[in-house]
Amino acid sequence: MPLNIACFGQPGSYTYEAMKSYFAGKNISPAYGSHFEDVVQAVATRQARYGVLPIENSSTGGITDVYDLIHRYDCCVVGEKYVKVEHCLLTLPGTKLEDIREVYSHPQGLNQCRSYLKHHGEWQLHPYFSTSQSAEQVQKMEDPHIAAIANKTAADMYGLDVLVEHINDNTMNYTRFFIIAADMEQSPEADKITLVLTTQHRPGALYHVLGYFFYNGMNMTHLESRPLKGRPFEYFFHIDVMGNLRNPATSRVLRNLAEHCNYFKILGNYVSDQGGNVDEIRRHRG
Numbered sequence: 001m002p003l004n005i006a007c008f009g010q011p012g013s014y015t016y017e018a019m020k021s022y023f024a025g026k027n028i029s030p031a032y033g034s035h036f037e038d039v040v041q042a043v044a045t046r047q048a049r050y051g052v053l054p055i056e057n058s059s060t061g062g063i064t065d066v067y068d069l070i071h072r073y074d075c076c077v078v079g080e081k082y083v084k085v086e087h088c089l090l091t092l093p094g095t096k097l098e099d100i101r102e103v104y105s106h107p108q109g110l111n112q113c114r115s116y117l118k119h120h121g122e123w124q125l126h127p128y129f130s131t132s133q134s135a136e137q138v139q140k141m142e143d144p145h146i147a148a149i150a151n152k153t154a155a156d157m158y159g160l161d162v163l164v165e166h167i168n169d170n171t172m173n174y175t176r177f178f179i180i181a182a183d184m185e186q187s188p189e190a191d192k193i194t195l196v197l198t199t200q201h202r203p204g205a206l207y208h209v210l211g212y213f214f215y216n217g218m219n220m221t222h223l224e225s226r227p228l229k230g231r232p233f234e235y236f237f238h239i240d241v242m243g244n245l246r247n248p249a250t251s252r253v254l255r256n257l258a259e260h261c262n263y264f265k266i267l268g269n270y271v272s273d274q275g276g277n278v279d280e281i282r283r284h285r286g
């Protein structure tokens, strides 16, 4: 039986790449969603066993809608994948740079190429469903004045030329993807925990939360704050820390921490992505 996977975008999207690489060698049956919510909903209603979504970019930061959706639909994080994102300007074969008047891409794609696009301030920018759907749109419109920002796979899939390569502002441009599910998964190899909490609304509350990790030698790798609806200037904190919940010391720290929070939920404990990309990021940091 193939694994039903809900994937953001369509074949050729960066999320598609993340899915292919995370589930390499597995028998999968993907269904695609044009909105982040489609993917989360498919998982929450168990139409799909797993969902794949972008969560964070190394140049533009957290993809905040996705944090909110995972939490709102009560989904769990069961894995992660880093993908190096190399944006290209794709056009119909034969189009020249001076022909271009309009550019389609996912808002993340437009954002990550801001400096390049600034040099072409006359181009009209169209935020679109995903990078791959933007490429398909260029193919369908058959208009040589229109380009898309997407990857080389999308160029091949949708019969487009790569007019300009590497147009992202930051050459070290990585996106982290979450693999989500309706239920928690636990493995002895899991080494990363994603949790969400709200602190008491008093001075030093976040300092205390961070102190739990610091004094117990737990490496915190990500912190994202999201507004609490109906409570102006109060926040959910989405936190990643290294650890395995089966380790009694780790679970004790988290239990103690939970007691000091207004709200505390573990979204997942999974194996961190230790692929070649991560090594490259570390090498670059020196």
Ligand SMILES: O=C(O)C(=O)Cc1ccccc1
Residues within 6 Å of the ligand: 008, 009, 012, 013, 014, 015, 016, 054, 085, 106, 108, 109, 129, 130, 131, 132, 175
């Ligand atoms: O639109 C896509 O291809 C996506 O998967 C979202 C995205 C867009 C740009 C960078 C990383 C992820």
